[in-house]
Amino acid sequence: MEDLQDFTEEKESNFDIKAEIFKYLAYWKWLFLGFLIGGSIAYLYNRYTIPEYRTEASLMVLSDSDSKNIAGALPSGGGSILSLEDNSLDNQIVTLKSKRLVKKVISELGQNISYFIEGNVITTEAYDDSPVLIKFISSDSVVNNSSLSLTVTPLSKDEFSILNESDDSKISYEYGQIVDVNSLKFTILPNPRLVKHELSRNKTVKILLRPLEDVTTEYIQKLEIGPKGKANEILLLSLTQEESKRSEDFLNNLMYQFNVDGVADKSQVALSTTQFIQNRLELITSELDSVEGGIADFKRDNSFMDVSSGAEKFITKSSEAESQIFELETQKLVINAVQELINEDNGYNLLPSNLGISDAGISGVISSYNSLILERNALLRTSTPQNPVVAAISEQLDSLKDNLKKNIRNTLSTLNLQLRGLNQKDAIAQNKFSSFPGMEKGMRGIERQQQIKEQLYLFLLQRREEAAIAFAVTSPVAKVIDPAYTFPTPVDPKPWLILVAGFAIGLILPLVILFITFMLDTKIHHKGDLASLIKNIPFIGEVPRVNESKNETIQLNDRSPLAESFRILRTNLAYLLKARNDNRGEIIYVTSTIKGEGKTFISYNLARTLASTKKKVVIIGADIRNPKLHRYLDLPMETRGLSDYLYDYDINPADIVSPSSDQDIKVDLILSGAIPPNPAELFMSNRMKDLLEYLSSKYDFVIVDTAPTMIVTDTLLISPLADTTIYVTRAGYTDKKLLDFPKDLKQQGKLKGLAIVLNDVDYSKFSYGAKYGYSYGYGYGYGADKESKLRRLFGRKSGKS
DSSP: OHHHHHHHHHHSOSOOHHHHHHHHHTTHHHHHHHHHHHHHHHHHHHHHSOOBEEEEEEEEEOOHHHHHHHTTTSTTOGGGGGOOOOOOHHHHHHHHTOHHHHHHHHHHHTTTEEEEEEOSSOEEEOSSOOSEEEEEOSOHHHHTTOOEEEEEEEOSSSEEEEEETTTTEEEEEETTOEEEETTEEEEEEEOTTSOGGGOOTTOOEEEEEOOHHHHHHHHHHHOEEEEOTTOSSEEEEEEEESOHHHHHHHHHHHHHHHHHHHHHHHHHHHHHHHHHHHHHHHHHHHHHHHHHHHHHHHHHHHTOOOOOGGGHHHHHHHHHHHHHHHHHHHHHHHHHHHHHHHHHOOSOOOOOOOSOOOOHHHHHHHHHHHHHHHHHHHHHTTSOTTSHHHHHHHHHHHHHHHHHHHHHHHHHHHHHHHHHHHHHHHHHHHHTTTTSOHHHHHHHHHHHHHHHHHHHHHHHHHHHHHHHHHHHTOOOSEEEEEEEEEOSSOSBOOHHHHHHHHHHHHHHHHHHHHHHHHHHOOBOOSGGGGTTTTTTSOEEEEEEOOOTTSOSSOOTTOOSHHHHHHHHHHHHHHHHSOOOSSOOOEEEEEEESSTTSOHHHHHHHHHHHHHTTTOOEEEEEOOOSSOOGGGGSSSOTTSOOHHHHHHOTTOOHHHHOBOOSOSSSOEEEEOOOSOOSOHHHHHTSTHHHHHHHHHHHHOSEEEEEOOOTTTOSHHHHHGGGOSEEEEEEETTTSBGGGGHHHHHHHHHTOSSSEEEEEEEEOGGGOSOOTTTOOOOOTTOSTTGGGSOHHHHHHOOOSSOO
16 A cells, blocks of 8 residues: 555656645735735825926037138138137037036026925925015025025915924015025015915915025936937937926026027137237227328428339339238238237237238148137136146147247248348349439338338228128027927826836735745645655545634534544545454554644544444553643543553553543543653553553554654654554644654654654645645535535534534
């Protein structure tokens, strides 16, 4: 029979997915409760969480070619006055997110001041529909560096009260009255868009003033700027906040301020050039007046007359030389002016550009020099000259200035050489003119100076007009593609996602807890947990848990699940009992690993089950260290019993047998007796063997309730006297690690006829019985259909059927 049991267990799988599922479904109430709680929390989160909305705007950054096209109509290409090096898109993003620009926008919009309306559950921001508004009288420098928290409650159309949260003081004021709190002076005014009778006591407004630096840092962190799609010139600006109108105002104003700031940068070169030309015009005008006055004096003093046309040939040669001299002198004067400006400049100022200097090296260096100055000035707005980037640009400017000075000196040297050559050519022509009156020569010198000054004057006038026109038509640096707009769907929270996640977490969390509980649980709960043990040891039954309201003692004709389990146990036990020819009763030991596993409960009910078949049964309380059998009788614990018999040789077996008082199921008992000081020594005598031989000759079954095998050695001392040993394990109590102990006893042959019983199985946790055993239905058996529905519904008392 044991071989058949071993074969069956080897074929059976140790893991059953269906059983695992039903193990979790046994706690469906907790799973359903977690599901509801998770969904409820998610619903409340959606209901009372203020949503955040995403606001976006699109901005196109214009290139410098646009400004050149605008100024293309200028007489001599004056649009080049506004020419700057193209800034990359990354530089524009840095400028848009610069603290200087963001702080300017926040300060202009007053977004460092927030208004909140307190509700019953949550507090919402009232950006532009607050019942009251605060107007600060203190200076902006003080307000922007201060923090303040006030609670304003309108009391009537003329009065309100202020609760200062810093000192919990509450004072009433009239609208427009100056209030001084924490050295800040301000007035509270009703919102002009609201009618005065709309001011209600129920609309408490919380006013929060935060330092401008803190708000600026917060906005810079929230502000997202990047290229839009694959476009190289369009930027996408986005901001996510609870109040969408606040975000729209911020983005629109940020784009406006960025454009104004860029236009101002582009206008600096034109403005500097205009100022330089105006200074030179004032100087040339004074010189021209002096030359023209000299001509009038010379003619008046020398009675100057016209030269004869006979000298036309020499005059032509001299005129050609003079024309070239004029051009060189003009270049020299312009370059000398620039050189004077550079020598007088001890710092880093913009130089005039496009003044007609023919030397390409000087013009290129001036253009690069102006571009670096603009870049340096832009960086100085948000940093100091000690900034490594600023210092690097300063070194480049110094190098360019030195190169410019060298180029100017070289160019002047070249011009002087050319002038000397032309003067020599002119001198030759003049020598041929020796026959002309000396006063004619003097007159020509004066007229030549007049022409030079006059041409330079006209040239500067033209340039001044071009610079003025260019300054007036300065193009914007950016174009707003899409003003700020807010998406109607909130970014956070996402209601359906939160709701689904809440239900899912509410369901998963109990599953995780159950999984951890099952994983950390080292107790046995069902037959499947005994798989390693019952491969080699027969399993003869499992006993269900008995509720406290139920009778734990089997009665005659009992059809309860408990009685049915013991009938199955009795039937399986019969297959283990071997046929004998010695005409004596079966000696059955009932033991366990540790105390508390229910061996006395199993012993007593097994005895009653066997006795219900008209067999003579006696049960012995052999656990003399911790007697429990007396609980089932109305006898005191001190009643003479087994320990007295083992100790006192004058006592006969018949003297310690207590006849059964139950006439329906007769089971005789031998109680444990007084607790002795030396139980092991008593069991080592032959008195126990004599007792069992006597009882087996008188009874069909001798049930021995022994001591736990792991705690004491009493059971192992008398184990050879047994025919069959029922080893009791208890669901929810016996540790799985202890299952190796009965296995070792089996292998060592210390227990005879070993069989396993699982006690206290809670079938309410297992709806699926293929793995764990079968649940016993109420009222199963003959005659069950004759019971009334009411009796089957509410149960019946233990007793006769």
